[in-house]
Amino acid sequence: MIIAANWKMNPTLDVAGGLALALTARHFAPVTRLLFAPHPYLVPMSVRLGGSDVRLGGQDCHQDTVGAHTGDVSAAMLRDCGASVVLLGHSERRADHGESSALVAAKAAQALAHDLDVVICLGESLDERRTGRAEQIVIDQLHASLPKEFPEGRVMIAYEPVWAIGTGEVASVTDIAAMHAAITSELPKSKNGHMPPPILYGGSVNAENAASIFSVDHVGGALVGGASLDAAAFDSICDSARLQMLKSG
Numbered sequence: 001m002i003i004a005a006n007w008k009m010n011p012t013l014d015v016a017g018g019l020a021l022a023l024t025a026r027h028f029a030p031v032t033r034l035l036f037a038p039h040p041y042l043v044p045m046s047v048r049l050g051g052s053d054v055r056l057g058g059q060d061c062h063q064d065t066v067g068a069h070t071g072d073v074s075a076a077m078l079r080d081c082g083a084s085v086v087l088l089g090h091s092e093r094r095a096d097h098g099e100s101s102a103l104v105a106a107k108a109a110q111a112l113a114h115d116l117d118v119v120i121c122l123g124e125s126l127d128e129r130r131t132g133r134a135e136q137i138v139i140d141q142l143h144a145s146l147p148k149e150f151p152e153g154r155v156m157i158a159y160e161p162v163w164a165i166g167t168g169e170v171a172s173v174t175d176i177a178a179m180h181a182a183i184t185s186e187l188p189k190s191k192n193g194h195m196p197p198p199i200l201y202g203g204s205v206n207a208e209n210a211a212s213i214f215s216v217d218h219v220g221g222a223l224v225g226g227a228s229l230d231a232a233a234f235d236s237i238c239d240s241a242r243l244q245m246l247k248s249g
């Protein structure tokens with residue numbers, strides 16, 4: 001299981017330092033923890049995380065290698081700042097910056113070429129769910145957001161229904177199971193015996209609901225926003241993931 005903290009544009013540097021320190025204080029092996037920190041904090045967080053098992057990631061990167069793109073950051077810059085993974089196509093970037101799935105695929109190709117693993121985010125709006133189009137929308141996003149070719153073991157998927165992000169509303173375990181099964185069936189099968197890309201669930205995951213979400217088939221972990229800003233809540237989510245892993249052997 002993979003548990004990823006997405007701090008978004010939230011913590012001050014002081015708060016971020018405290019949270020990073022808390023991440024290093026406990027271990028949840030065999031759970032993999034990822035931390036998507038704001039770009040200006042990557043270097044200080046990589047120092048804080050030191051030799052810990054928490055992998056550091058950026059929250060976006062540009063699709064070009066280098067160039068006149070004021071305010072953007074390249075995949076190579078993220079690498080230089082200590083990141084080994086990048087979050088791409090988050091619904092907030094799709095909404096705030098008009099990012100299309102084709103752009104997400106180009107960013108993913110760029111990140112992979114620079115040795116960054118990628119987490120590609122997908123998710124339907126409330127209107128799309130209400131009108132029964134959720135699965136088709138997410139599957140279309142999946143195919144359009146994945147680069148044409150990608151090395152096995154380097155891509156993760158995060159399913160985050162837009163209406164569940166930051167709202168306290170969580171998709172039902174039935175809906176999560178159906179969507180994760182649909183995504184799984186569309187992912188390319190491994191040719192080299194690798195595990196298929198893990199599918200994380202995101203959207204109001206917290207200490208109370210994590211265990212039930214992790215017990216759902218094809219849920220490979222969580223992408224956590226609000227609760228990742230609370231060290232105890234995040235630890236508790238990681239612990240639920242660890243217990244689920246031990247349970248399922």
Ligand code: 13P
Nearest residue numbers: 006165166203204225226
């Ligand atoms: P919340 O956990 O705050 O709902 O955010 C989810 C999310 O967007 C993580 O990327």
